[in-house]
Amino acid sequence: MTAAVNTQALVNDITSALKDKPGALLPILHGIQDAIGYVPPDCVPDIAKALSLSRAEVHGVISFYHYFRTTPPGQHTIYLCRAESCQALGSEDLETYAKEKLGIDFHETTADGKFSLEPVYCLGNCACSPAMQIGHDIYGRVSADSFDAALAELQQAELEPSA
Amino acid sequence: MTITVYVPNDSSAVSLGADRVAKAIAAEAEQRGISINLIRNGSFGLYWLEPLVEVATEQGRVGYGPVQASDVSSLFDANFLQGGTHALSLGIVEDLPYLKKQQRLTFARIGKTSPTDLNDYLANDGYRGLANALAISQADIVKAVTDSGLRGRGGAAFPTGIKWNTVLNTQAEQKYIICNADEGDSGTFSDRMVMEGDPFVLIEGMTIAGIAVGASQGYIYLRVEYPHAHIALNTAIANAYQAGYLGEDIQGSGKTFHLEVRLGAGAYICGEETSLMESLEGKRGLVRFKPPLPAISGLFGKPTVVNNVISLASVPIILDKGGDYYRDFGMGRSRGTLPLQLAGNIKQAGLVELAFGLTLRELLYDFGGGSASGRPIKAVQVGGPLGAYLPESQFDTPLDYEAFAAQWTVLGHGGVVVFDDTVDMAKMAKYSMEFCAIESCGKCTPCRIGSTRGYEVMDEIINGHNVEQNTKLLRDLCNTLLNGSLCALGGMTPYPVLSALNHFPKDFGIDEPAQVA
Ligand SMILES: Cc1cc2nc3c(=O)[nH]c(=O)nc-3n(C[C@H](O)[C@H](O)[C@H](O)COP(=O)(O)O)c2cc1C
Ligand code: SF4
Ligand code: FES
Numbered sequence: 001m002t003a004a005v006n007t008q009a010l011v012n013d014i015t016s017a018l019k020d021k022p023g024a025l026l027p028i029l030h031g032i033q034d035a036i037g038y039v040p041p042d043c044v045p046d047i048a049k050a051l052s053l054s055r056a057e058v059h060g061v062i063s064f065y066h067y068f069r070t071t072p073p074g075q076h077t078i079y080l081c082r083a084e085s086c087q088a089l090g091s092e093d094l095e096t097y098a099k100e101k102l103g104i105d106f107h108e109t110t111a112d113g114k115f116s117l118e119p120v121y122c123l124g125n126c127a128c129s130p131a132m133q134i135g136h137d138i139y140g141r142v143s144a145d146s147f148d149a150a151l152a153e154l155q156q157a158e159l160e161p162s163a
Numbered sequence: 164m165t166i167t168v169y170v171p172n173d174s175s176a177v178s179l180g181a182d183r184v185a186k187a188i189a190a191e192a193e194q195r196g197i198s199i200n201l202i203r204n205g206s207f208g209l210y211w212l213e214p215l216v217e218v219a220t221e222q223g224r225v226g227y228g229p230v231q232a233s234d235v236s237s238l239f240d241a242n243f244l245q246g247g248t249h250a251l252s253l254g255i256v257e258d259l260p261y262l263k264k265q266q267r268l269t270f271a272r273i274g275k276t277s278p279t280d281l282n283d284y285l286a287n288d289g290y291r292g293l294a295n296a297l298a299i300s301q302a303d304i305v306k307a308v309t310d311s312g313l314r315g316r317g318g319a320a321f322p323t324g325i326k327w328n329t330v331l332n333t334q335a336e337q338k339y340i341i342c343n344a345d346e347g348d349s350g351t352f353s354d355r356m357v358m359e360g361d362p363f364v365l366i367e368g369m370t371i372a373g374i375a376v377g378a379s380q381g382y383i384y385l386r387v388e389y390p391h392a393h394i395a396l397n398t399a400i401a402n403a404y405q406a407g408y409l410g411e412d413i414q415g416s417g418k419t420f421h422l423e424v425r426l427g428a429g430a431y432i433c434g435e436e437t438s439l440m441e442s443l444e445g446k447r448g449l450v451r452f453k454p455p456l457p458a459i460s461g462l463f464g465k466p467t468v469v470n471n472v473i474s475l476a477s478v479p480i481i482l483d484k485g486g487d488y489y490r491d492f493g494m495g496r497s498r499g500t501l502p503l504q505l506a507g508n509i510k511q512a513g514l515v516e517l518a519f520g521l522t523l524r525e526l527l528y529d530f531g532g533g534s535a536s537g538r539p540i541k542a543v544q545v546g547g548p549l550g551a552y553l554p555e556s557q558f559d560t561p562l563d564y565e566a567f568a569a570q571w572t573v574l575g576h577g578g579v580v581v582f583d584d585t586v587d588m589a590k591m592a593k594y595s596m597e598f599c600a601i602e603s604c605g606k607c608t609p610c611r612i613g614s615t616r617g618y619e620v621m622d623e624i625i626n627g628h629n630v631e632q633n634t635k636l637l638r639d640l641c642n643t644l645l646n647g648s649l650c651a652l653g654g655m656t657p658y659p660v661l662s663a664l665n666h667f668p669k670d671f672g673i674d675e676p677a678q679v680a
Binding site: 022023024025026027029030051057060061064065066067068079083084085086087088089120121122123124125126127128129131133136138139140141 | 174175177178179208210213346347348349350351352354355387388389390391425426427428429430431442443444445446447448463504505506507508512513514535544548578580581582583586591594598601602
């Protein structure tokens with residue numbers, strides 16, 4: 001089976017499992033992004049059909065929400081908080097450092113496909129600013145050093161055989 | 164006897180290494196052949212001490228913090244399992260002044276209990292409010308909430324009882340309870356702490372709301388940035404269903420209440436209640452015109468209660484102890500307690516639940532201990548990204564909705580973000596415009612276009628171009644936003660912008676004191 005067929009089957013499974021929920025579109029989009037990492041544009045017609053919506057409506061919803069993405073993310077998505085509490089403790093410098101270190105700007109992915117960088121507006125970790133999130137893991141009082149350490153740890157985890 | 168050790172699994176504690184500490188304690192205990200009962204509790208919200216490890220002793224729970232995994236073997240050497248003394252000793256945690264001086268009603272259990280353990284909840288006064296609610300009429304439940312004086316903690320401070328009463332009195336086959344768990348305001352984390360640290364109190368509050376107004380379905384609209392809260396809520400909901408606290412015939416009462424968590428997708432505007440309902444319906448989060456009020460025609464066109472997490476989580480204690488009990492805390496028309504969140508450049512960042520009425524200065528210095536950097540505090544933003552910046556001359560304002568409103572500031576969801584004297588307030592004003600531009604739902608022109616324009620004007624001002632003229636333009640733009648916006652995103656962005664300009668004109672390159680807006 002090719003990857004494309006796989007993806008389509010997966011999208012259809014997720015869509016048919018959730019389509020009868022009231023207000024099913026967001027749960028479906030989350031389901032797809034959880035499974036594949038993004039919402040492939042070519043699955044829009046299938047979702048639209050299942051929910052009796054127009055393609056434009058589905059596309060409109062996907063584009064409205066910052067969280068949904070239509071291109072594959074890097075292996076790890078780093079969310080850096082840009083909001084006030086983190087700014088009060090130097091998140092701007094951290095942001096500059098992270099961008100330089102990774103060689104990318106916000107909304108970009110490193111050439112080796114390892115990291116994507118996204119801004120976020122508060123992670124509820126304001127008592128431990130500056131804050132960052134990678135996947136579901138949350139980091140507090142992030143410094144240039146602890147940023148490097150977090151990335152190194154992720155790279156290390158990949159080298160180790162998964163138990 | 165097996166010794167009980169507590170290590171928080173609150174996500175902020177985890178962000179500082181609590182998981183690693185818990186693992187290290189378990190490993191060290193095993194290696195030393197000691198049997199311990201390791202509980203992952205919520206956080207008390209004393210974040211400068213997290214990860215805060217506690218050991219249950221005869222004298223009470225003895226604390227150590229902030230603990231790193233590398234401290235663990237020395238803690239064992241110091242016999243911390245018997246409350247032994249160590250460089251990180253904090254004494255009895257309950258007696259720490261930061262905690263002892265608080266009035267914890269909504270947060271009564273948080274930190275003490277194991278969050279998703281229903282038995283622990285029941286053993287600590289849980290579901291007593293629901294038991295009382297089930298014994299009285301719907302109107303009497305609403306009356307208790309009205310009597311308590313509770314006002315919405317999500318920002319707008321609308322009386323909760325009045326909202327419930329409208330939904331109760333609107334006839335419909337289906338009604339809904341929505342918990343607004345979008346907590347988009349920067350500098351705030353009290354909703355997160357409740358959902359992670361005591362999810363049952365929110366579930367109980369929503370169940371009481373459902374029974375009170377006759378709604379059989381509830382939704383928690385949770386921001387996607389809170390994966391830990393998501394897990395805690397889903398676990399607690401499953402446990403509540405299993406024990407007959409959710410679903411049909413709740414505790415044999417014949418009442419039905421179903422509850423489901425739905426995730427947002429990173430849009431700040433979806434915290435606005437009508438945008439939130441659009442989102443729950445599977446649409447773009449465009450703000451709706453009001454009327455109709457959500458209480459009359461809300462989710463899927465049905466009567467809907469939309470309340471903030473803290474509002475709903477305050478309901479169980481009101482039904483348990485009575486509206487009068489709750490109303491006896493507070494001042495003026497601000498009744499009960501407000502969980503304040505101290506963040507930014509502050510030495511002792513954390514959660515401070517207090518009756519309304521303390522001054523901002525007391526909060527900043529008596530609780531917060533001043534700035535983290537040790538430099539003077541220059542400005543404090545209260546009430547999230549749409550809240551005004553307060554200069555030192557306003558620090559004596561009591562924490563009370565009306566006292567704040569009287570000087571063009573807002574208490575909002577109780578977030579307090581501190582900046583020392585290195586902050587450039589013109590940059591902060593520019594950021595506010597940028598944030599509004601990024602998060603605007605696009606429905607009205609002043610917000611959609613004006614915010615981008617405001618961002619550009621701030622750039623000009625910061626670069627020293629035509630400062631006088633551009634400042635006037637900025638004020639004009641703010642007036643348009645204030646008067647021409649459908650919701651508070653556009654309508655309140657002028658609060659941080661103009662307060663920064665009025666109180667800190669020098670940062671904008673203006674020497675003479677600015678006129679007040
Ligand atoms: C732009 C904007 C964002 C908002 N974000 C939130 C939020 O994240 N959480 C919340 O409870 N209320 C938020 N509100 C307020 C809600 O519209 C609404 O007033 C509140 O959920 C009602 O609940 P309460 O009465 O219990 O406060 C926001 C309002 C606006 C205008
Ligand atoms: S003020 Fe902004 S966010 Fe609010 S309705 Fe208008 S465009 Fe949307
Ligand atoms: S402001 Fe950065 S985590 Fe809240």
